[in-house]
Amino acid sequence: MADIALLTALIEPEVKALGFDLVRIKLFGSGDEHTLQIMAEDPKTKQLVIEDCAAISRRISDVMDEADPIEEAYRLEVSSPGIDRPLTRLHDFIEWAGHEAKITATEIVDGRKSFRGVLNGVEGDNILFTDAKSGDVVIPFALVSDAKLLLTDALLSATMPLSSDGADDFETEE
Template sequence: MSNTESTVAKIINPKLVELGFELVDIKYTREGGRWFLRIFIDQPEGIGLEDCQLVSENIDTLLDEYDPIPHAYTLEVSSPGLDRPLKKPADFARFTGESVKITTFAPFAGRRKFKGQIIAAEEHSVTLNIDGTSIVLPLEQVASARLVPEF
């Protein structure tokens, strides 16, 4: 996370928790000459349009008050989608039994990309079932992890 994203997370996370939402990710990016602050939220029941509107109204006020971004930007609040990123140990534990794609920073067991089912999650590792073989990956080696939607 960039400094701006970290600052925004510290400002809005208490309000999100109060409202019953989890902060999944923040993206602060410039596209086509405009700045965007994208907030991704989740909750066990999923996210609807009303949830995004409620969160947007509440955090917009906070962001105006603390003013962590010195120029104009567009605030967008949305769900992380079916292929949501997994970032914290609790994310891996919550989605035990689900399929995931993981990329590591450096080769692990001779490769950097893994696709399998989460069969266990600990504070510092995640265990995947990949074609009947269990592989334990240290979370410190995980560069990115996303759920794989199955239809």
């Protein structure tokens, strides 16, 4: 598998050149089925529309074809992080403070590796968190292996779609 740091160095400048922020790069799969997943967002809306995904995909495809950093065949997938988005950057924990999340650490922190509760922001390089079971905890960002927002009514309200025009218009075959 390819080095994620190398892929980030190739992909992030291209995403930024289009005016978007890179959220995550993930390469997964086995055998003949590999996927390079790119999550990006418009910094103003925290979302992407299909045209944005297409533009990023075209630009990344050209760079990846030229650099050829992945030995095996792969499928390129470009998407918005979605509502229950992964939290991958320190500023994500600031931006989504007040919302519920699940965090998994690589090492034991305050007697646990898995936390579920409310984000309270950051202090330095530490995430301030109120775990539903153990109360307030400080989790070093460097120890976070996985973190994502949990789907709640408050999160849904905070992430209303860019436009819902046409959402109720659909055609059916008779």
